[in-house]
Amino acid sequence: MLQVDLNSDLGESFGVYTLGNDEAVLESVTSANVAAGFHAGDPVVLLKTVRLAKKAGVAVGAHPGHADLAGFGRRAIPCSPEEVYAGILYQIGAVQAACRAEGLDLQHVKAHGALYNQAAKDPDLARAIARAVRDAGEGLILMGLANSLFEQAAAEVGVPYAAEAFADRAYEPDGSLVSRKKEGAILHDADHAAARVLRMLKEGVVKAIDGSEISLRPKTICLHGDTPEAVEMARKLRRKLEDEGVVIRPLKEVLYR
Amino acid sequence: MLQVDLNSDLGESFGVYTLGNDEAVLESVTSANVAAGFHAGDPVVLLKTVRLAKKAGVAVGAHPGHADLAGFGRRAIPCSPEEVYAGILYQIGAVQAACRAEGLDLQHVKAHGALYNQAAKDPDLARAIARAVRDAGEGLILMGLANSLFEQAAAEVGVPYAAEAFADRAYEPDGSLVSRKKEGAILHDADHAAARVLRMLKEGVVKAIDGSEISLRPKTICLHGDTPEAVEMARKLRRKLEDEGVVIRPLKEVLYR
């Protein structure tokens, strides 16, 4: 059976500032990465997002990032493993408490933005994140870029791991994501994106920006919901995958059932 | 048997900024209110403080406040019960995660500064805090000003409650604390402070700033550690109480054993 989880970053509004259309994107995904208040979100938004996910039957994950609202967590702020460990633990705890209050179990943890990219290439940071996920308890799943150092770190530290792939992002030949600043970094065609995801699931392969092929076996696919176009693309992508017989379900089910 | 918990606010350093002498004050108290990163503290400081408390055998509590580093949580920022509930839950979770990582159970929650004072007089805020404490799980104890609305809120919501008194602060006749801005708000003499605490424990009475008497039955006494004098006073106070036969032990033991 072909199966996969669809995840999206949610809860990124802050105070009077609104970002994304969380309610709409929750209709298309099975796992929500809820911003933990450092790169985006605030306690009220976080709790509201957890409640929306619960109502939509979507599994909740924590989406910790750099404490960098001004840069939306997209700036590679230099950091030590100790700082990352403490910061991730803090943010996981904050989302866990919201889940507990709502009677939910936190499912997974996925680092955000620059921190995700830094850790994907830095073994010490990847391990720091994996350790925080382990020490926060509850059998949390670490979600990380396929073929990155997250995988190794999860194995070393002993936490469940789920490789992530991106439906709408181009890949460098080494498996990292093409920077958002480069042309062609973002894919806009849902058919093309769906075909890429299908090939990942069926053949374990995706084509990099230079035409070379990368092996990857994603358990979860990241979608976006920050623009109306992104929401529409998420919707189409899910439909296409389902039309092809792919079972879309939360990460925990993909991994364990 | 006369018994009481001694608590102090800790972990209030931030980045390069150091505040208080946590290691010294940990020698005198049995419960630590660890700043949760909103009014003071940061994830690295928080984790370090939890570790110091563990090493010192001191029980750990969360010390959530307004998100107000600039005002150290001492400004009465207007807030709704929903905001307070979400913010307290968030902060409790953050401290819980640090405890879990260190193999500790979080013992209690005590609101900080202005939020503590606002909730002591506002039933909706007091209830919002009590609800957050209950919903965060683990049988957390709500610590609150003796005779304040915290007590009522805890009863209504159904969370364990511990009345707190202050060794070094003067009281208004209504049982609230004399504002730090007023003369005579802070007591500096350890003998005098110890005598006050003893009378609270033995007779359930303290003298207010106008000479009238207030009834109170504290389970925990707040000490301070932000200046060398405060640390010295905490040390003396503990010694004097012990000399008088008072058993000093963590709040959980005071309440349940």
Place this chain on the structure above:
Amino acid sequence: MLQVDLNSDLGESFGVYTLGNDEAVLESVTSANVAAGFHAGDPVVLLKTVRLAKKAGVAVGAHPGHADLAGFGRRAIPCSPEEVYAGILYQIGAVQAACRAEGLDLQHVKAHGALYNQAAKDPDLARAIARAVRDAGEGLILMGLANSLFEQAAAEVGVPYAAEAFADRAYEPDGSLVSRKKEGAILHDADHAAARVLRMLKEGVVKAIDGSEISLRPKTICLHGDTPEAVEMARKLRRKLEDEGVVIRPLKEVLYR
């Protein structure tokens, strides 16, 4: 000749978060209150907004507020006159530098949100703001609520003053604005709003929410641009005023020519 300035709050985006449609509203106003980075805005947004105003031929003012991004400056944070003086001076300076770099003179200063409302009723805060405006130099005009303590403070301190009225906000009988939380606080009909403004300019009178009449002589009218409806309303209002023969021009010209 009937004349008036039209002002609007601009530059309130922050990082990835966008708020309002500054370019559109700049077509309707003659003075821009540029967020100074405390309650909203950031240095990049500020500079961009000053450049947009320059391009549109709109006079630039500073719009300082509480350092409260989380509350968008709408929370009445307790503050001392010394803190307000220092904070306003700081923010004025920041906007002045952007103006200087663009070859513009800063025209005016208008406090934002809660600070505006607090100072309108607190003589010490009003004076603190007036003193900051005076000490920042350049003959800056203090913009403040008509009939409020701003007027008195400006006279005492010796700074030019411009009474402000609101086209789309209801008034309490004492001349203060009806709280946004109350029903009827915001007017949505452009014809009605225009008629109110015309009556202010011609007769010096506006009707309060209870039907009583308030005397006021505004030199500037505040419009909003945070929603498409607000932008549309601003456009209509300007057209209607012009159709009635009112000359719309920057505050400096209204006051001095």
Place this chain on the structure above:
Amino acid sequence: MLQVDLNSDLGESFGVYTLGNDEAVLESVTSANVAAGFHAGDPVVLLKTVRLAKKAGVAVGAHPGHADLAGFGRRAIPCSPEEVYAGILYQIGAVQAACRAEGLDLQHVKAHGALYNQAAKDPDLARAIARAVRDAGEGLILMGLANSLFEQAAAEVGVPYAAEAFADRAYEPDGSLVSRKKEGAILHDADHAAARVLRMLKEGVVKAIDGSEISLRPKTICLHGDTPEAVEMARKLRRKLEDEGVVIRPLKEVLYR
């Protein structure tokens, strides 16, 4: 005549957090780099520091940094020239306003911490800072690391420039500062430091950490005041330089008289 300016970073306290002993260090220096509120300081502290400098007869400069209180501006946050230009302009303006209110002219601008180090090696960032200094007006002097790209940027942009050297920091052979994380980065002996400064002033040479010699012609020497030892070292250093006949005076006088 041998002459030099002595500068120090001041005004780095924040809210309840105190850092350094500004009053003491003001006795030893002739130019103060006043923290502009981004990496440290706040409006109240800034204004107070400008007043202290005025009282001590010390010239005031702006000390802008990354908006990074958590990292004290010491983290190399990735940034674009546009962001740096806008941020520096903003911070200069804030300090200028405090100076204007106190009847002072702002003398110079010196970037702080990581931003200083990043710009010293990145021509675009160095130029962005130089342009901000120029556009802020008043003939401000750009203070920058001797032999760094600041010098070139100042020449290109057309702003007055003053090369800075460090009395208590070791140098790499390329003229950059040895990282604080490396052993030997900080010199603790006042005699040694004074001898190094004297040699810089007399011969235009300093010895790098590997024993090689670097040519430099500093107009100003940076001292520190964040610890009692640093304050004492500053005091000794000034005395020794004066004993050797060096005239210590504000940067503006060193450059133009």
